[in-house]
Amino acid sequence: MIDPSVRFAIEQLYAAYTSALDNGRFDDWPDFFIEDGRYVLIPRENHDRGLPLATMSLESRGMMKDRVYGVINTLFHAPYYQRHILGPMRIEEDGDALLVEANYVVFRTKRNEMSEVFNTGRYIDRIVNTDDGLRFAEKLCVFDSEMIPNSIIYPI
């Protein structure tokens, strides 16, 4: 049984995480991770077959900062909003860490367009407690979406 206060803290972490991404506060994104945290966005096809290629694979907060620099300063793309909807979280304790699995849907809304399902899958995360509160040691986004609708610019 996970202590309700722990569950509440985890829910707060995810709420803050998606709020940062959905409201364009990308500079805040790396700070949800520990210094050598990993962020991996991978097609379910590769994940299920044990193929290592990921759509995005970042191995440190530094790499995440570099991604944010790319998103804001170098990657040319059509502007869009994204909106995350998360399902209930399955939480397990693993020593000092917490393992969390949660379904997600991300909607994309481009200028003058209807909102559309952009990417859907599940988070498989490892969370640790730090002096600054809960942080991701690893965030694995395994997406079902067989076709990426052109491109993925922002983190999921």
Place this chain on the structure above:
Amino acid sequence: MTRHFPHDWQSANVSRIPYPLYTDEDVYRRELEAIFYGPHWSYVGLSCEISGPGDYKETSIGERSVIMVRDPDGSINVVENHCAHRGVKFCQERFGTVKSFICPYHQWNYNLKGDLTGLPFRRGFKGQGGMPADFDTKQHGLTKLHVAEHNGVVFATFSADTPPLLDYIGPKILEWFERTFDGRELTLLGYSRQRIPGNWKLMQENIKDPYHPGLLHTWFVTFGLWRADQSSRMIMDEHGRHAAMVSAKNAGGGGEVTQNVSSFKADMALNDDRMLDIVPEEWWKGPTVVMTTIFPSLILQQQVNSVSTRQIQPRGPGKFDFVWTHFGFKDDTPEMTRRRLRQANLFGPAGFVSADDGEVIEFSQQGFEQDPANETYAELGGTDVADTEHMVTETLIRGMYGYYRKVMDL
């Protein structure tokens, strides 16, 4: 000459491409017939994707679903994915291992070469019904494609008139093909799939366009991976349909070529430079980037340590699926594999220097659709078609349209 689309190709040269060539349904149908189902080799996969007997992969040539399968005798067959009986697209998985192909509807059974080997109630039941007396299983097999493999890369064609693969690629492009695929065993790293809302030809053009990387791909320029003055060669086969963009990165920094490039920022550094932990490999023989286009469906990527095939699957005049297969080599060290995977962050649907290609292709398509009377202008470096020793040219695009115009009879 028949008018195939509502806009005559008036220009005498191939440096002006009418917008309807990217949007018109009739043009597109003709491309499928004349190009994808005509005398051209299309990429279907890597041999290492189907290593064991009965291993198969489903993919597409044009809009037609095909299955590449490893025969028990070790050879590779490619058959079309629909039953000879009632047309059912019987294979719905993308990968798997089978002993035979069985259509779920009426259980027609085919061997891995596509021959019909059995069907229920062929002779009826208690003397009633059944197939006609002259029913010949040989007349009712799957559509079999011609198959050619070269050093681990597999191609197929529907047409009996397609020249042998190596002649089709031609000696000038084969040299660059064999630089990567020299017979070494390949290892599969994984796939990326994206649907790009643009005409399929735009992706070929993109990889025949050395003008844009130093401008659109700000990331390249910012981190010193691409500059207009690096030593480059633009090479075509004798028909102008295939090409190789060959380039070697130089020291980087400022100078004349970066003065008018608003994206250039001196002294930018990565927070974590493992992303650009480039280690030259012996087989490069110098060039750090070689992008090869094999008309109509294949792009071969070597960008520093990242190697992939990129397959174009058209889905109507206004969109195509783009499938990336990243690979490595059997003798790669774990460090080299990690390096290839790290550098893969630059490429693919989220890649630092690829996501924006898909985006601009979408914007091109939007422009074409809104103004059908217009045409593109591809005259960087003039209007002729010839190999060059520099990259300030659109010669490879003109080369492709010279060939395209002949094949399409436009």
